[in-house]
Amino acid sequence: MSSSEHPTSETSNAVVGSSATEDAFTNPGPEEHSYRITDTEPEAAKRSERQVAILFSVSIIGTLLFIVSYFVFTPGATMASIRMSTLMLGLGTGIAFFAIGIAAVHWGKTLMPDRELSEDRHQLAGSDEDQAVALEIIRQGKEESGIARRSLIRNSMIAALALVPLPAILVFRDLGPLPGRVMHHTMWRKGVRLAKDSGGVPEHPALIRASDVTEGSVFHVIPEDLHKSDEPLDDKAKAAVLVMRLEPDQLHVSKGRENWNYNGIVAYSKICTHVGCPVALYEHRTHHLLCPCHQSTFDVTHECKVIFGPAKRPLPQLPITVDSEGYLVARSDFQAPVGPSFWEMNH
The missing domain is CATH 2.102.10.10 (Rieske [2Fe-2S] iron-sulphur domain)
Structure with a gap:
């Protein structure tokens, strides 16, 4: 068979490339957004807000439990007292941190925006324009999260986060005496x-x-x-x-x-x-x-x-x-x- 009867490698590549172009699919974009019940019913949103606040309040109770247990269940010379102290301190700490975590997850899943967005990549430059855009994003995030208008969630979260470090302060105190003689x-x-x-x-x-x-x-x-x-x-x-x-x-x-x-x-x-x-x-x-x-x-x-x-x-x-x-x-x-x-x- 003559060489004219066989396509060259360049011809083959061109055919493959042409076929790939023809078979390429169009980006369908994000799926159609499904609204949650909290997006469409104000009462459901209020109910979810109260649930988040309750969880933050539970965290506050856990922190207070740790502090009270620290002074009430003082470990003595017996293993029983040591076990009770460890149990109560661990229970208080677990409740405090677990409740904050659950509250944050529930807040994000029910009240914060869940619409998918796509953005074009851009260079990370520190120009005034970019800083203005960043501030606008922060402002939008504040508005979308509802932290500004949902005072119940905001105040309960601030109280929980303000109290949750207190057990750590007490634990650090037990690491040993302060410098001195x-x-x-x-x-x-x-x-x-x-x-x-x-x-x-x-x-x-x-x-x-x-x-x-x-x-x-x-x-x-x-x-x-x-x-x-x-x-x-x-x-x-x-x-x-x-x-x-x-x-x-x-x-x-x-x-x-x-x-x-x-x-x-x-x-x-x-x-x-x-x-x-x-x-x-x-x-x-x-x-x-x-x-x-x-x-x-x-x-x-x-x-x-x-x-x-x-x-x-x-x-x-x-x-x-x-x-x-x-x-x-x-x-x-x-x-x-x-x-x-x-x-x-x-x-």
Whole structure:
């Protein structure tokens, strides 16, 4: 067959292009708009407006529930009180935010314009003309949403949004004390006996004799009179101590700390100086204390100085001795603020 009998590739492309042009369809535009009942019946619109306002009011009730629960259901030393406090605070927060979300969705679906619009793309320039157009769009949005003329929705929304941040303020307050010298002082003082931490707040804690602390052992310790505190959990968090025994010649004692240990028995704060996690891992062979949160490592033989990890300063040491009955007692409070190094900045 001759070449004239076969169409060239250029001819084929032209045919395909022509066919595609002929088969192209016309843009039908947006579908016909279906009006909602709230668009055609003023009474239905009013009813929907009241429903939105009620939902915002429910949010206000949820916020008030959180605030009241915060003061009424104070978590105590029992798990039941902690669970009740958590339940009521979570219930109040959930109602407050959930009701606002439902109100916004219901408002948008029943009262705000739902007509589809199409706009041509244009360059994003900051000319005066464009700014005027933007302001006009905002004005139209205000008018179309009805926020200007629907005072019931507007006022209830403003009240709900004004109150809903209050629980966050109370929660942030519980993250810890404000900057100051609060972490410089604990329940430890001269003559306070060291007691084993059994996990609760016993009225008759098990005291610790120097003879009870053998090399390689580690004791989690609290003040003997912790149960007399008005806020035992908070005071325990600051006063928690680890006690262990080394050979006296293994300790590198700095000047002024010669009598802070008793025959190789040393006591250090249990609170990591990084972000306050409990230091609870003791390596007997290396005499290292490890924080499980971020792996800060402290050398007990060198007064718990930091040898690894993000912590910036040693664990504070509690000066100890023994009383006339052989029980371990504190010589004084910590000589440095316990906890994260943030508190060291507030001398």
